[in-house]
Amino acid sequence: MAGVGLLFSGQGAQYPGMGKSLYETSTAAREVLDRLQARRGDLLELCFDGSAADLAKTENTQPAVYAVDLAAAFALEEAGLRADAVAGFSLGELAAFAYAGYVTPEQGFDLVQMRSAFMAQAASERPGTMLAVLRMTNEEVEALCEGRELYPANYNCPGQLVVSGTVSEIDYLKEKVREAGGRSVPVAVSGGFHSPLMEDAARSMEEALENIDFRTPRMPLYSNVTGERYGEDTARLLRDQIDHPVRWETLIRNMVRQGIDGFAEAGPGRTLGGFSARIAPGVPVYSVDSAESLEKWKEGQIHVER
Numbered sequence: 654m655a656g657v658g659l660l661f662s663g664q665g666a667q668y669p670g671m672g673k674s675l676y677e678t679s680t681a682a683r684e685v686l687d688r689l690q691a692r693r694g695d696l697l698e699l700c701f702d703g704s705a706a707d708l709a710k711t712e713n714t715q716p717a718v719y720a721v722d723l724a725a726a727f728a729l730e731e732a733g734l735r736a737d738a739v740a741g742f743s744l745g746e747l748a749a750f751a752y753a754g755y756v757t758p759e760q761g762f763d764l765v766q767m768r769s770a771f772m773a774q775a776a777s778e779r780p781g782t783m784l785a786v787l788r789m790t791n792e793e794v795e796a797l798c799e800g801r802e803l804y805p806a807n808y809n810c811p812g813q814l815v816v817s818g819t820v821s822e823i824d825y826l827k828e829k830v831r832e833a834g835g836r837s838v839p840v841a842v843s844g845g846f847h848s849p850l851m852e853d854a855a856r857s858m859e860e861a862l863e864n865i866d867f868r869t870p871r872m873p874l875y876s877n878v879t880g881e882r883y884g885e886d887t888a889r890l891l892r893d894q895i896d897h898p899v900r901w902e903t904l905i906r907n908m909v910r911q912g913i914d915g916f917a918e919a920g921p922g923r924t925l926g927g928f929s930a931r932i933a934p935g936v937p938v939y940s941v942d943s944a945e946s947l948e949k950w951k952e953g954q955i956h957v958e959r
């Protein structure tokens with residue numbers, strides 16, 4: 654294969670018990686999780702034994718998913734995978750950022766802790782929610798949002814666009830989607846993420862990033878905001894991804910266009926694998942979030958060190 658892209662799961666992919674089997678079977682996964690546990694004493698308990706309700710809280714979800722993302726990535730690396738580029742969906746971009754080497758896993762974890770607190774605060778001050786719209790074109794959905802407190806937030810894949818907005822506006826959108834013959838699914842989140850409802854969180858993140866010295870990365874990282882590789886504007890891209898839409902479809906198409914012909918998804922769930930299969934049919938995707946799925950990846954050997 655010409656290259657493999659390593660993808661990192663985002664918020665919403667969490668589930669009770671995530672990461673436990675990797676912790677028990679992979680030295681690399683256990684090492685990074687122990688390092689992050691030293692940053693937050695309830696992390697492993699939250700991942701392994703936390704309830705769905707506990708994991709649904711933004712201030713818990715983001716650190717937990719970040720930790721399991723990195724555990725899966727380092728377990729894959731230990732098993733022989735060598736990534737040629739990385740990307741992460743929303744929160745997952747922070748895990749990709751750390752894995753690429755811009756910051757240490759611990760520094761990334763601290764950023765995630767701050768990010769989750771900023772977003773939770775913004776959500777309490779400007780309440781909102783998110784709705785996935787299916788079976789409609791992006792242009793049709795964008796037209797329904799025009800002039801209202803409705804904001805296209807996640808361009809996931811063909812036929813699926815997630816919209817953020819106030820609760821009343823999302824209720825309006827549900828009805829309009831139904832009338833148009835589309836389908837909508839509420840997203841289980843606690844705020845209107847990736848929209849102007851998160852402007853205060855983005856400003857707070859900008860201030861936090863002023864104190865970080867970024868290192869030279871060891872591989873290319875693709876941005877949620879632009880869909881392109883990171884350049885020199887590192888802090889701005891990390892800040893903007895909080896209150897700007899995630900352009901995942903553009904990102905995956907660019908990775909494939911620039912030589913990636915296989916993907917591995919690190920972290921809980923298989924959501925990104927599903928998106929990628931719809932964006933780039935025929936490009937193989939392996940999702941790894943457990944000891945069992947890691948073994949299946951080894952059998953497939955998408956991109957093992959030669």
